[in-house]
Each structure stands twice: as C-alpha cells, then as structure tokens.
Amino acid sequence: AEHWEYRPEMKRALGSIPSIMMWDDHDIFDSAGSYSPLLHQSPIMKGLFEMAQKIRLLFQHHTTPEKAREHRLFGYQGHNLLARCGPNLLILTADGQTERDAKTVQHEKTGERSGKC
Numbered sequence: 001a002e003h004w005e006y007r008p009e010m011k012r013a014l015g016s017i018p019s020i021m022m023w024d025d026h027d028i029f030d031s032a033g034s035y036s037p038l039l040h041q042s043p044i045m046k047g048l049f050e051m052a053q054k055i056r057l058l059f060q061h062h063t064t065p066e067k068a069r070e071h072r073l074f075g076y077q078g079h080n081l082l083a084r085c086g087p088n089l090l091i092l093t094a095d096g097q098t099e100r101d102a103k104t105v106q107h108e109k110t111g112e113r114s115g116k117c
Helices: 008-016 043-061 108-115
Strands: 081-084 090-093
Touching: none
Parallel strands: none
Antiparallel strands: 081 090
16 A cells, blocks of 8 residues: 555645544554553553653644643543534544553443543
C-alpha cells in the first residue's frame, strides 16, 4: 500500500482539512495492546504506553493526563472525545488503546458512559 506522504494530493488534504484523530494499538507500535498480560503489564510496556499517552494528549487534544477530564475527555480509564462539528453533527472518537488488552478493546463501563453522551 502506498503511504500518504508519497501522494501530494493527500499530503495537501491532510495538511488543510480539519480532522479528529483517535489512537489504536498501532500508534505506539504494531499490535501494542495485543500481547500477553505478562508482557502488557511489564514496566517497559507500561512506560512506553505512559509516554505515548502523554504525547497523544498533548498533540491531539492539547491537554495533559492531569487535565484531560477537565477538558471533557471521558472513559473508565481511557480518553474518549465527543466533538460537536456544527449544529447537526457529533463525532465520538473512541480511545482504542488505553483500555485494550488481548481480549478487550474498551472497558464495558466506557461503553456505558459513551451511550449516555
């Protein structure tokens, strides 16, 4: 598959069209949330995740882990976003990484909270 960086029209579009991004298990490294619990809970993996989450919150949401709830990001442990894009459009971007493990993509309590938005 061709990467967007090699397509000038895509590079221009991504650089000029507002967008809302989410993250998943490929944003840290391939399948980061799909490893065994032993590896997933190791100090190295936890450290990688913590740094990746800080960078995501800073660059995608212009916030910090400490202020994320205050800035309307929600979830059981994750940071989901409900964004109003005009009078008739709401977009829910799910945090597909924070609560992920080999068996779960998102904690059931987050699903309950998402349904109440």
